[in-house]
Amino acid sequence: MSLYFRPIRPDEIPDLCRLVDSAYSATVKRLFGNSSGGRWAHYQESKVGSYQQREPDGVRIGIRQGQMVTVCICRSFGKVGWFHTLAVHRNYQGKGIGHKAVLDAQRYLASRGVTNIGLMTWPAALSNIGFYQNLDYQMAGLSVHSYRSSSQALATGRSPLQSVLLSSLGEWSKEQALAAIALLCEGMMPGLDYSSWLCWTLEQDMGDVMAIGFEDELVAMILAYKQPRLDYLEGKLLAISPACKPEEQLWVLEHFRRWAANEGRASFGFPVDIADSAVAQRLQKLDFRLFDQSMLNMVKGDSWPAKGVHLVRFSG
Ligand SMILES: CC(C)(COP(=O)(O)OP(=O)(O)OC[C@H]1O[C@@H](n2cnc3c(N)ncnc32)[C@H](O)[C@@H]1OP(=O)(O)O)[C@@H](O)C(=O)NCCC(=O)NCCS
The missing domain is CATH 3.40.630.30 (Gcn5-related N-acetyltransferase (GNAT))
Structure with missing residues (x-):
């Protein structure tokens, strides 16, 4: 099934936010239950607009059969790159789409000269850790304020x-x-x-x-x-x-x-x-x-x- 990636257009931002909400609300609920961490706040459209302003091609989406199925937001700082808000639509998880979204993020960041990529996930999200390890990411510490x-x-x-x-x-x-x-x-x-x-x-x-x-x-x-x-x-x-x-x-x-x-x-x-x-x-x-x-x-x-x-x- 064909899947391709491209930067998002401004009119697609509400769809992106809905997709992120649906993927993340289920995950935080599973990880943190009824505690405050388990309540997902709506992913703000204005936030995505500002990310787009910061790095126009860095807000990436994956399209399958005309539908947005995945999102990933990339940032580059010289040789150091970063991605966050990786999400796959709930109905399409576990089919290899997240893996391909990370490969797209890596390709995009490499095209901007990035040689080192970082990301963050919840320590309790063991399946995410396995997912990233599978893509050759290594654990590099617990970040706490x-x-x-x-x-x-x-x-x-x-x-x-x-x-x-x-x-x-x-x-x-x-x-x-x-x-x-x-x-x-x-x-x-x-x-x-x-x-x-x-x-x-x-x-x-x-x-x-x-x-x-x-x-x-x-x-x-x-x-x-x-x-x-x-x-x-x-x-x-x-x-x-x-x-x-x-x-x-x-x-x-x-x-x-x-x-x-x-x-x-x-x-x-x-x-x-x-x-x-x-x-x-x-x-x-x-x-x-x-x-x-x-x-x-x-x-x-x-x-x-x-x-x-x-x-x-x-x-x-
Ligand atoms: C995390 C997420 C992006 C993964 O996307 P996905 O499309 O479901 O994942 P994939 O189907 O591409 O999985 C890719 C690979 O990871 C592997 N994997 C998944 N869970 C794993 C685990 N618990 N241990 C080891 N490997 C795992 C799969 O086996 C697969 O490898 P393979 O292709 O070699 O078989 C998706 O589940 C999601 O949107 N989750 C909610 C939001 C979220 O948590 N985002 C990440 C925040 S850091």
Whole structure:
């Protein structure tokens, strides 16, 4: 039976959302029962529109006999790629369509220069884990949000580092900062480039980017989303150069804390891999707590992860 893949058209977005709702509502119900995790919230059309804006050909659908049967949303960051919201229509699951959708996502990402692909699934979703292992993905840690109150300082006195929010900069300085961030990421992992994500976040006014460094050298960056209804500054990406000493790393966190406090957010945090005990223990000693919602990271590719500190959760 013929099945082909292509980017979605705007008029097809409501169908895509219905398909995702039907596939995911059954899965979360099966995994989490009547707890809050088991209630699926409608997959918003506006969200898909913004994904399409961010990466026009990355919202992929599979068509069989004129009907949309599968969806997968891809993102590329230089050599690193990511896909999420993989779904097969409930009536068509178990027939090899999901497998083909992943192959399409891989082909699409490879065409954009991606050599390393990551994804997330629920740790309890054993059949999904088997499905991805079958496609040569390996488990790469449990991603959990760690968070902390913003009211108590992590380091006191005068910081050896300086920080700036990109939203406060003029066009020229912002471009300079983005170029320095691209260089930082390249130094952590050849080909790693988050520029498109950072620019998209700033354009959408969803969050901000903090660049942190010495006068002449950027050593860290943080991308955080400002969820309007939350009292939490949500770090999505934290990158710290391998050249940064432990006490400087602490100051990076302190700059993040001050950012959260200035925004009037009661807490702040970012994703960590709790399978990496050294990092998790260090953070817990600094009064970070783990938020009870974990996802399993799975990856495929040859050089993952990056050097230095590279904490990221792409989510949707
Ligand atoms: C997960 C999902 C996308 C899989 O799509 P699908 O079309 O049902 O899966 P397929 O029929 O393509 O399965 C492909 C392969 O995975 C294998 N597989 C499936 N479940 C497996 C398991 N529990 N253990 C090992 N292998 C498994 C199948 O054997 C098959 O391999 P084969 O072709 O070599 O026989 C689909 O079930 C879905 O939409 N689920 C709900 C939403 C969801 O959970 N999305 C993923 C979130 S990360």
